[in-house]
Amino acid sequence: MAIKRIKNIVSKLLSDNYYILKKLTFDYQLTNGNWVTQDREVYDRGDGAGILLYNTQKKTIILTKQFRMPTHLNDNKDGFLVEICAGMLDKDNPEDCIIRETEEEVGYRIKDVKKVFEAYSSPGVLTEKMHFFIGEYTDDMKVNEGGGLESEHEDIEVLEMPFKSVITMLNNGEIQDTRTIVLLQYAQIHKLLD
Numbered sequence: 786m787a788i789k790r791i792k793n794i795v796s797k798l799l800s801d802n803y804y805i806l807k808k809l810t811f812d813y814q815l816t817n818g819n820w821v822t823q824d825r826e827v828y829d830r831g832d833g834a835g836i837l838l839y840n841t842q843k844k845t846i847i848l849t850k851q852f853r854m855p856t857h858l859n860d861n862k863d864g865f866l867v868e869i870c871a872g873m874l875d876k877d878n879p880e881d882c883i884i885r886e887t888e889e890e891v892g893y894r895i896k897d898v899k900k901v902f903e904a905y906s907s908p909g910v911l912t913e914k915m916h917f918f919i920g921e922y923t924d925d926m927k928v929n930e931g932g933g934l935e936s937e938h939e940d941i942e943v944l945e946m947p948f949k950s951v952i953t954m955l956n957n958g959e960i961q962d963t964r965t966i967v968l969l970q971y972a973q974i975h976k977l978l979d
């Protein structure tokens with residue numbers, strides 16, 4: 786059995802304004818055997834799901850472009866980011882979530898998705914685990930223009946682009962969202978659009 790290296794965990798709520806920010810104070814045993822007390826702030830917004838939507842006939846993929854305030858505060862001048870279609874689980878299972886988000890954000894009603902991996906988004910600060918999918922789309926699956934939920938003031942531009950052009954953007958450093966980079970590289974490694 787693994788030896789427990791944390792004890793005396795105390796959780797203090799710092800904010801529950803929209804999502805939940807806590808400060809965790811706990812005793813941690815260092816590798817050298819000594820115990821120290823550590824503080825870590827942890828932000829809990831639930832888990833998420835994202836998908837790379839690809840069309841094997843047209844050799845295109847669908848991405849989104851939207852304003853992301855945190856990036857605007859850190860180097861991204863206009864604040865707009867090109868990303869995969871993604872959303873928060875909102876109590877759905879990951880598969881239902883990503884099928885719902887695909888219809889809301891980019892306007893395609895897809896049925897078959899394939900889970901390729903799950904991973905922690907930012908393990909030093911977020912509890913969030915992200916569920917990654919790929920899914921094929923065709924033109925006849927289009928049911929609306931996408932754009933996101935008006936009730937939440939989502940304002941999502943839908944980009945359908947040749948896979949090759951997106952890879953050029955990736956190589957030029959124009960794709961700056963980790964989840965998007967990971968799935969584009971998955972598509973390259975597994976030759977989804979060769």
Ligand SMILES: Nc1nc2c(ncn2[C@@H]2O[C@H](COP(=O)(O)OP(=O)(O)O[C@H]3O[C@H](CO)[C@@H](O)[C@H](O)[C@@H]3O)[C@@H](O)[C@H]2O)c(=O)[nH]1
Nearest residue numbers: 803804832833834835871872873874886906913937938939
């Ligand atoms: N009022 C308010 N609304 C918020 C806040 N944060 C988010 N929202 C609303 O909640 C919506 C969340 O939309 P989703 O599509 O479900 O999530 P997402 O923002 O695209 O999140 C995806 O990407 C994130 C990474 O940037 C992931 O963290 C997340 O898991 C998911 O994959 C936003 O459009 C916005 O309307 C907030 O602090 N206040």
Ligand SMILES: [Mg+2]
Nearest residue numbers: 870871872890
């Ligand atoms: Mg989203």
